[in-house]
Amino acid sequence: MKTYKNPLNMKIFNKVEEILTWPVEPRSPMNQLPITESFYTALEEAFKVEVRDRVYDIQLSRSHETIEDLVHEIDGQYTRNYFTSESGTYKGLIDVEDYQGQKIESIDHKWQLRGKNLIERIKKMQNERPELSILDLGCGYNGYKEHLKNVTGVDPYIDKADFVCRIQDFEPPQKYDVIICLGPMNWYTYDEQYRNMRKLKECLAEDGICFWSHVHNYFKIFQEDAGRAHRWIAGSLEDAFKNNAFYFYDRIWQYNQYFNWTEEALESLCQLVGLQTGEMQYDDCGLYRPPMWRLFCELRQLKD
Ligand SMILES: C[S@@+](CC[C@H](N)C(=O)[O-])C[C@H]1O[C@@H](n2cnc3c(N)ncnc32)[C@H](O)[C@@H]1O
Structure with missing residues (x-):
C-alpha cells in the first residue's frame, strides 16, 4: 500500500522529540542517537488512534537513516489511517x-x-x-x-x-x-x-x-x-x-x-x-x- 512522502509534519516531529527526550533536528542521523526498542514501541503507542471501537495502529520499520525519515513514515501511515477511518472522508452524498x-x-x-x-x-x-x-x-x-x-x-x-x-x-x-x-x-x-x-x-x-x-x-x-x-x-x-x-x-x-x-x-x-x-x-x-x-x-x- 502506497504511503506518500508529504511535507514534514511538525506536530509529529515535536512528539517524536518529546518521546526521545533529547532535542534533535530533522536531519539528525538515527545511528548517532540513543535509540532503543522501547522508543519505537512508545511511538507506535502514541500514534495509535481509536475511533469508537476500531483501532487504527501504525507499525514502524526500524531502519530509518534520519529523524526526518522516521517522521515521514509515521505521517504516511497516520494520514492514511485518518483518511480511511470514518473521520477523514465523508462516505455519502445523497x-x-x-x-x-x-x-x-x-x-x-x-x-x-x-x-x-x-x-x-x-x-x-x-x-x-x-x-x-x-x-x-x-x-x-x-x-x-x-x-x-x-x-x-x-x-x-x-x-x-x-x-x-x-x-x-x-x-x-x-x-x-x-x-x-x-x-x-x-x-x-x-x-x-x-x-x-x-x-x-x-x-x-x-x-x-x-x-x-x-x-x-x-x-x-x-x-x-x-x-x-x-x-x-x-x-x-x-x-x-x-x-x-x-x-x-x-x-x-x-x-x-x-x-x-x-x-x-x-x-x-x-x-x-x-x-x-x-x-x-x-x-x-x-x-x-x-x-x-x-x-x-x-x-x-x-x-x-
Ligand atoms: C474532507 S474529504 C472530502 C471528500 C469529498 N471531496 C467530499 O466533498 O465529500 C477530503 C478528501 O481529500 C483527500 N485528500 C487528502 N489529501 C489529498 C491530496 N493531497 N490530493 C488529493 N486528495 C487528497 C482525502 O483522501 C479525502 O477523500
Missing part, C-alpha cells in the same frame, strides 16, 4: 447513514456549492454542453460520479477514485471544463497548497470553472494557539461531539497538521499561480455546534 446505520439528510445539501445544489448547477451546464468534462479533486468515494456524466475522480487514499494519487502527482490527460475541489487541501504547509493550486490551474480549461471550498476554522479549533487564525465563535465542543458532528472526531487525530484557509490565503495563492477568485462566501453550518464555517469560491483562469 444517501447518508449515521454511525448507527440510520438514514440521515446529508449535510452537503445545506450549501449552494455542494451536494444536490452543485449537482443541479452542473447538470444545467451539461444540458447546454453535453461533452462537458468534470474533474473531482479529492473525490473521496467519488460520489459526484454517481450523479453526473463524465466525472474523473482523483484521491490518493480511497480506491474508488479513477486516479489514486495526490493532486500534485496527477498527470492530467486533458483539460477539464469543471473542477470540483471540496476539501482535499486542508493539510500541511503554504507551499503544499501552492503545489496543489498550480496543478489545479494546469488542469482547468481556458474558460473552465472550479468550485472550491474548504473548512476554515479547522486550524483555530485544533491548533488554538495558532496565529493568523479567524476568531472562533465559542460554543461547546462537548455538545458538538455528543451531537455526532463527525468533524469533531478530528480532535482525536491530534497529529494532523492543518492548513488555515482564509480569504487572505486563497487570494494570495491564486495570485501566485494565476487564478482569479470570485466572490468569497462563508456559510455557517448550523448543524454543528459550535458553528463550523466553510469558505466557498468559484475560481477561473486569470485573463490579461
Whole structure:
C-alpha cells in the first residue's frame, strides 16, 4: 500500500522529540542517537488512534537513516489511517447513514456549492454542453460520479477514485471544463497548497470553472494557539461531539497538521499561480455546534 512522502509534519516531529527526550533536528542521523526498542514501541503507542471501537495502529520499520525519515513514515501511515477511518472522508452524498446505520439528510445539501445544489448547477451546464468534462479533486468515494456524466475522480487514499494519487502527482490527460475541489487541501504547509493550486490551474480549461471550498476554522479549533487564525465563535465542543458532528472526531487525530484557509490565503495563492477568485462566501453550518464555517469560491483562469 502506497504511503506518500508529504511535507514534514511538525506536530509529529515535536512528539517524536518529546518521546526521545533529547532535542534533535530533522536531519539528525538515527545511528548517532540513543535509540532503543522501547522508543519505537512508545511511538507506535502514541500514534495509535481509536475511533469508537476500531483501532487504527501504525507499525514502524526500524531502519530509518534520519529523524526526518522516521517522521515521514509515521505521517504516511497516520494520514492514511485518518483518511480511511470514518473521520477523514465523508462516505455519502445523497444517501447518508449515521454511525448507527440510520438514514440521515446529508449535510452537503445545506450549501449552494455542494451536494444536490452543485449537482443541479452542473447538470444545467451539461444540458447546454453535453461533452462537458468534470474533474473531482479529492473525490473521496467519488460520489459526484454517481450523479453526473463524465466525472474523473482523483484521491490518493480511497480506491474508488479513477486516479489514486495526490493532486500534485496527477498527470492530467486533458483539460477539464469543471473542477470540483471540496476539501482535499486542508493539510500541511503554504507551499503544499501552492503545489496543489498550480496543478489545479494546469488542469482547468481556458474558460473552465472550479468550485472550491474548504473548512476554515479547522486550524483555530485544533491548533488554538495558532496565529493568523479567524476568531472562533465559542460554543461547546462537548455538545458538538455528543451531537455526532463527525468533524469533531478530528480532535482525536491530534497529529494532523492543518492548513488555515482564509480569504487572505486563497487570494494570495491564486495570485501566485494565476487564478482569479470570485466572490468569497462563508456559510455557517448550523448543524454543528459550535458553528463550523466553510469558505466557498468559484475560481477561473486569470485573463490579461
Ligand atoms: C474532507 S474529504 C472530502 C471528500 C469529498 N471531496 C467530499 O466533498 O465529500 C477530503 C478528501 O481529500 C483527500 N485528500 C487528502 N489529501 C489529498 C491530496 N493531497 N490530493 C488529493 N486528495 C487528497 C482525502 O483522501 C479525502 O477523500
